[in-house]
Amino acid sequence: MSAGALGLLLPAVPFACALVGLALPLRARAVAATLGIGGAAAALVTAVALLITVDAPVETSARWVDVGPLVTFGVRLDPTATLVGVAVATIALAVHVYSVAYLADDDRYPPYAAQVNLFTAAMLLVVVAGDLIMLLVGWEVMGVCSYLLIGHDRSLPHAPAAAAKAFLVTRVGDIGFLLGVALLGIRSGSFRIADVLAADLDLGTLTLAGLLLLAGVAGKSAQFPLHTWLPDAMAGPTPISALIHAATMVAAGVYVVARLYPVIAAAPATLAVLGVLGAVTLLLGAFAAIAQDDIKRVLAWSTVSQLGYMAGALAVGSTVAALFHLLTHAAFKALLFLAAGCVIHAVGTNLISAMGGLRRAVPVAFWGTVIGLAALAGVPPLSGFWSKEGVLAAAERATEGTGPTPAWVAWLVWLSGLLGVALTAAYATRLLVRTFLGESRISGQSVRETPAAMRWPVLLLAVPSAALGFAALGDGFGARLAALAGDRQAGGDLVDSDVIHGDLVHFGPTTLLPLALLAFGAGWVVWLWRRDPAADPARALGPLTPAAVHALWIDDLQRALVVRPVRALARGVRRLDETVVDGAVEATGRGSVALGNLLAAAHRARLPRAVTAVLTGAVLVGMAIALGGLR
């Protein structure tokens, strides 16, 4: 089977399984589980096959419809896409297996599994799409699935609101994304990605399109200021948080930027905006993660922060570093979420203030969390160390100002990245000690056993979290990631292999700086913990604690400035519709009836009035005839 056909099959198989799964009755758990796991497994097999067979960019495209600019239907496969595809499929499979046990007592499992499959299909479509419209379709379907899955558990009071918030906030970004896609398609004459990248567009168009695309990226990849939906989206089931909000959907924005990098990198303004957004997001996420009490919210803010790293890497001109960090983050963040799910399943609460001393009780979750947090913080030799080093190295190299990025942006990204390392280490250490170490603060019931179906995915994901970094030492991996960068034809220079290698593996004096900051951050938290094992280390923030807990109240600001006026406007429009429009319609009816009653009453005139009317009429008619005749 040709690579192109395999590429089309990659999203098609999970999609078919999803369609069948959506039609299943709620009792058919076994069938739904089979479809779910089977769909994800098939996708994984296809992705691995593609990984093996694709060395050079392969493209198949067919003309679909001509709406002015040409819309095509096809896939564009290159080594990067296959790598990301494998990552997506692996995590989807792990999540499916995990969900069978996690949702064992949920009575709406079949639609859940089908929606996860649909989501997987959409994400894979985004990965392999060769046409901007296809990419947009996948993008939007991901948003819908995210909404459906966040609101899966209808018994939670805040789940529907969180789902709606996620959908609406990303929608705001998606408007910009749609406009950007439309602009690119119209100006290039075709929506095919290869045509768009090859088209000779002027700087103004490129800047505008880039900024509009960044709006969508900011929404989906939770950059400031559209990041507010991600912490609330933790109302969804934990496997969903692992799949969608850690590994795949939020990374889709980064992937699309890497895909369309020539467009983005052509305008320094776009890169500057991306850099600023990334830096702010990075620091904001880390700051907020320090003081959260809900374990999933800590991980959510951590995701926001790491996405800031990826955006920052893109801003300083290194798609390779960004994509590498995307892959390692997918591995260790999914691992962390699944381990957190084990802990929540065991203890029955999300709050780390009600945990503690779980080291012996849930050992799999403990060691998984240790590996995941170490990778997150960037402890060598785990994968996160290599990818974060790559990002910081790229930023440092860009401070010289030779790349497409303005130097001040590179300085901003680099310095905030370094500061973020310290903060990341701090919150990671805090999470570990509060959840697993020290005295138990668990109240009430005993700790539940972790089922096998939940243990194995954790163990499975621990492997790439630990070892993926070593893959960077080989040339093949770097070349694969750089396949996208090799498309850079317009504007930026073609990146040579030394630089690629250097982005991934960098040992130099500046390597020690993040390690020192990591040690400082972790050590400080450990010292605070040792001093008072029962207290929350976040108390050390002192007066800044409320600001951290509420993440600088940005969410509340959005609610006051945007949500409430829109709601008031909606209420006003509804009232207008009910009173004016409906009122006009009803008034027509009532008016007709009243007029009819008036005429009926006129018919029922009392005798004297009737006589008066008749005689008056007679006199008037007589006058009319007489005067007419006299003339």
Added chain:
Amino acid sequence: MIRPAIPYVTAALLFGLGVYGVLRRRNAVLVLMSVELMLNAVNLILVTADTTVRAALPATGQVFTLFVIVIAAAEVGVGLAIVLHLYRLRASIAVDEVPLAHDSRGAAPPGTPPDRASADVPGQAAPDPTSGAIGQQVGSR
């Protein structure tokens, strides 16, 4: 030798007075009297016209007047029979208290025997409270 304008004007004034009476009086018998005035005015016009207009057939005006007198007599007979029947039903022959369309506001109770000394007023209640507008309270009494 007469000037026909004089009887014409007389007839016109009588007609106007008859219309005034029909619209003003509440007692049905008085209304019938006003109708008689109108008919007489018409008769007078016919008779005067008979002298001023040369009709194809001679004495047409007077013949018509005769016919009108006959019709008027018949009308008075039947009309008064109706008035008496109304009186038997309502004990009142005020024309503005004749009920229409099944509403009983302002009407006398039906079937009261006509031998109450003070109840046989042409009009049960106080005078028409709506002073004035034609078409006001249409059907609301």
Added chain:
Amino acid sequence: MTGGDLLLVALGAIAVGAGLLVVTTRHLVRAGLYLVVCLAAVAGLYLVLTAELLAWVQVLIYVGAVVVLLLFAMMLTRAPIGARADLDRPGWPAALVGGGAGLGLALLLVDAVRWSTVELPAAGDAERIGEAVFGSWVLPFEVLSVLLLAALIGAIVLSRPDIGASRDRED
């Protein structure tokens, strides 16, 4: 102004004055009596206009029968004796329409004849009218007999309480 004119004016004044009293008096029975005066004046007018048959028919039927009927009706409906204040409805629509009708008609007629004079035919027109009625107008005459018959029967049916009651019970 000839004598005839003077008579016409006088009789006309009586007729209009009596008519005015008919429609404005507050005594019910006096209205009937004023009507007698008015109708008699009109009969006089007929006489001046050399319509003698009509004058006597007027007196016989109108004054003799119709007014008597009206007075009977007043008695049977317990018309109040003496002045009553509640005989009238509001006056201004009546005045408006009545005045408009009367004045309009007057203007129309005066405009037709102005101040011209006309010769009256000779007296003794009963024979003329007889010839006309039974000659040219015999068909309307017969129809009128039928009308009178219908009116007679109708008045009897309406007046007899037993016939009216049975009809009510049937409804």
